[in-house]
Amino acid sequence: MAWVNYKINNWLLITTENCLYKSGKNYILEPRITKLLAFLAQHQGIVFTRDELIENVWDGAVVSEQVVTQSIFELRKTLKKMDEDHWIITIPKRGYKLDIDVQQIYVDPNTGFKLEEFHSSHEHTNDTLIHASFPAGPMTRAFNETSKETPSVTVNNSNTIKWNHWFFDFCILTMLLITILFISWSNEKVVLPISVLNPRLIHIESPPQSADNQLSSIANIIKDSLFTSTNYISSFSTQPNAGKTLSLYVNQQHQLHIELFNNISQTIMLQKNIHIDRNNAYTVINGLLNELIQSLNYNHKSINNNLSFTNTNTLYNYLELPSAINNDGNANMHYIDSINKLIKLNPYNSYLLAKRYIAYSIMLTINNKETSMPILMNYGKALEKSITNNPLFLSSEIYNALALHNLYQGDLVESEHYLSLAALQSKQNTALGYILLGKISQLTHRTKQADEFYSMAMYLDPSKETLQLCEKLVFISQIHTSKSTPRH
Template identity: 30%
Template sequence: MSESVIEIHDWTLKVDENLLCRPDREVYLEPRLVNLLRFLARHAGTVFGRDCLIDEVWDGAEVTDQVVTQSIFELRKLLKDGRPDATDYIVTVPKRGYKLVAPVRTVPPLSQGAADDGAPAAALPPMQAPSACAEPAPPGPAPFPAGPLTRAISARAKDPRSRARMFGFDLFVVLVLIAMVSLLSYQGASPRVRAMLDPHLLVFRFHAGMDGNNENVRLADGITRALMGEVAAATALRVQYGATNPTGGILPGKELSVRVSRQPRGTYLDLEYRNLNTNRVLFSQQYQLSRHKVHQVLQASSQDLLRALDRPEVVPGMGWPTDDASLMAMMEARYYINSRDPVALRRGIVLLDQALASQPDQPLLLAERYLAGEALATLAGKSESDRLLETGSRLAVLVRGEGPLPARVWEALTLQAILGGQPQQAGYLLARAASRGRSVLYYILQGKLAELDGRPEAAGDAYSQAFLMEATEQTYLLCQQLGFYSNMETLTPALFNGLGQSKVKLF
């Protein structure tokens, strides 16, 4: 019996194609996952320990227990497919191992004789030859004609007046049919599209798992923003922070889900990259995360994601802090900085100051600290003039001797030049930032420079682009107040009217 196609409850595993599918859903698996799922399906209901699975599935290769655990986790996640009410497929038997509990059926190969195994066809009555002594049948009504409907009137069609009436009826039917076909063709040529998926727009969504750990929320948000920066710098994709779910218009064609959750064996980072146009998972990976290897995990996850995006030659992590504690503090600080609450902003600033205590001359940390101070001054009205001046001056001195730098550094220097009344220098610095990817802050700064240059249309377009990239209250307020006040009602009336004149309202 062939085992190239196996039905596992509502899924079908096509071993030869590395494909797991069910109605309206297809997922391509790595060979290790295919081999593991096929083995468990062949022995459904049997418990296997990790050592046994390594011997049977990995053929005794040097594989750690963590690889088996991760593979089981990935299979469970794929089979559940985000359905909270889905049945259990693979269960853990405490202190023994794993077993597949879903119903399994092997699909036999299709062959020429397969039809013989089915139900026999209904027998047809034998044809009888006409009897030689049979009397001819008396003439009766004309049989129902096999021609078009317009001929099937009656035998009275032989009458010339009836033929004329029939011709008129035929003509009427033909005209009605032509009208119906024309109407359907017109409607088919003008489809109504409520929403379109943009294949060049990638939305990033973060989740904090089910444990409700606030640290995991902060870390997931910071990692999400770090990955956004790497993708924006290395690819032509437009990135969007998934804080909202618009219901119409142009929607993202791709999605990256970022999840940080605490499990019995530690804290894990899960990435899942999905093409929403085809509803296929193109990349899914799990990484064990700890405060002592944040840099290593971010480097590996960024590299794997860029490889899935066909940019394997790009080396991520340019300009990141090398100290794990500093990098962890920066990740968490980004969560607080992207808020208009003064208490949260100050908490983010405290974390950045702690990171700078370990690496005082790290350009990215200085840039984040400078921008956080300006955000506090803009959104909360609490300026740190002396500290900001010192931070900005140190950053400017360091950049003179540095090589390639992250976009965030150039954006901080651009804002410093705008506030210093140097629009020409700010334009040069913003162009340097664009070479490393375009962020929400990039478009806000672009709008400010367009205003200073007397181009209100370009400014309104830039502010709209910033808001569409991250539709939050803070984005709108930064467009309005960062550096100097911008009249959003004049610059982008559609955005102003859509949000409300007195209070920002998200989608």
């Protein structure tokens, strides 16, 4: 049975010797640390919870989660000595993953190969191949000198096996290449995959924000609902590796056309034409969200409370609101004027107050001259007053707005409290939630953790607006997002 080793960012993880090797340097690992790193390398890029690691690395043994945490800590200590402490990524509230290039390497024990010969033979001379395993005393040196002058039969056999192995590999690779070229030539329909599609990533296609206020609002409601009720990641930014595409547009019959397309299986998962008016807005949109979530979760369980509105007239007016940020990235103060009119009709609607507070805070962050901090503070007070009057049902977006309001006031404990409540109301965190966690981490001197939160925000919403919020929301932050390029 072949030995399985791993090439990780130019380091060799030699599983049989419990060490990491590169260019004469090696670091010895404990067997459990070796097994942990090998498992993460075998499943590179996949996030594993502590329970899953216990099940797979510790073979389901009865150990506490603290054992996993301690093992990750010890592994990171070793990686830090190697200047490779960026390998292991912590995904908050989910687990850990290995985020670096990995190549599996199989070594046949019957060939007599050494791993150094297979990967970096140019770094060793023939003397290295036949050196003594023990310190060279007089008798040992004599044997070694004799070996240099007259190569032994064992060395010759090893060299013969080595070249036979290389020749066999060369023949196999040549035959494989010829087969691929022949199939490509004989069947033009065969297309080799260029990139792997992410089945959990959804690209939402809709017209520009200014083209249709109602369509843009429905698209945003769908995006928020997917974060709240599913584990799918949805984004308006172009996602070339998105496993699914959700298209929204108004057809010639003035109906809203919605299509959920699976890019992996090339099939339509959901297709509907719906008509929305002032009388049916709540029923139609809530029904649409139910069907969409059921299609994505592949079940028939009905989901309730998708919408933060119970008044269909209020919902219809909300759909008519313009976008808070224009296509050029500038603040749209007309949004504030419009939502203020709607709030006058619904003064204690916490969701509307939260939307206004978050929108105005974003406008303040991108330095719009028409905004001011005192107005933002007044909006925050109105939001706090509304939840004392309506404490029964609060969405995660309302809790995020309250967390942001407390962060502006410097109350980190209360801000973290509201973020924890937001996490209880939603399947996953939003980009804004991760930005707030990053800001709190910076204020509590957890810089590396803050960078991870900002990176997660950029992954969920790779836009210029998200980058600006990471850098300037509440206070100026020095962030490291060189690997995340905002897409417009």
